[in-house]
Amino acid sequence: MGKEAKKIASVDVEKLIEMLNAALAEEWLAYYQYWIGARVIEGPMRTEVEAELLVHATEELNHAVMVADRIIQLGGTPLLHPQEWFKKSGCAYDAPTDPYIEIILNQNLQGERCAIRRYNEIAAFTSGKDHITHQMATQILADELEHEHDIEDWINDIDRMKEELKKLRV
Numbered sequence: 001m002g003k004e005a006k007k008i009a010s011v012d013v014e015k016l017i018e019m020l021n022a023a024l025a026e027e028w029l030a031y032y033q034y035w036i037g038a039r040v041i042e043g044p045m046r047t048e049v050e051a052e053l054l055v056h057a058t059e060e061l062n063h064a065v066m067v068a069d070r071i072i073q074l075g076g077t078p079l080l081h082p083q084e085w086f087k088k089s090g091c092a093y094d095a096p097t098d099p100y101i102e103i104i105l106n107q108n109l110q111g112e113r114c115a116i117r118r119y120n121e122i123a124a125f126t127s128g129k130d131h132i133t134h135q136m137a138t139q140i141l142a143d144e145l146e147h148e149h150d151i152e153d154w155i156n157d158i159d160r161m162k163e164e165l166k167k168l169r170v
């Protein structure tokens with residue numbers, strides 16, 4: 001942090017860096033969850049969903065870039081070892097051991113909801129105190145809300161398809 005930056009900072013920077021490092025760990029785990037999920041996915045709409053999962057993966061990676069850069073600006077050190085991802089993350093990593101589309105989508109959905117809670121927390125913590133981190137957190141939060149919405153839409157489509165199939169059987 002520069003001289004003037006320190007002067008205007010009215011936030012607990014240590015605590016903020018701690019929260020940002022947790023978010024950084026969560027972004028990497030989310031990235032891999034999407035990336036590996038896109039590769040193993042099976043079931044209806046696989047081609048369409050696979051492409052979107054990869055888009056989300058790239059977006060999570062962009063979030064990691066933003067968060068790591070902000071940690072450095074604040075005078076902190078971004079997590080340097082992948083071993084720390086599991087220690088610092090507040091979100092679970094669910095290995096897609098069953099590659100069926102509904103299971104993969106639900107795993108990613110839990111991750112998005114966890115990310116939403118994280119950035120909501122960071123946005124609230126920095127509101128009116130650290131405008132730059134606040135702006136970053138709300139920008140990422142907007143992406144996470146969109147991710148949740150995309151996944152909910154697919155899950156609803158699959159449920160609808162199941163309902164329609166049930167009607168045919170009668």
Ligand code: FE
Pocket residue numbers: 027030059060063115140144
């Ligand atoms: Fe993200």
Ligand code: FE
Pocket residue numbers: 030056060112115143144147
């Ligand atoms: Fe996301």
Ligand code: MG
Pocket residue numbers: 052055056146147150
């Ligand atoms: Mg999307």
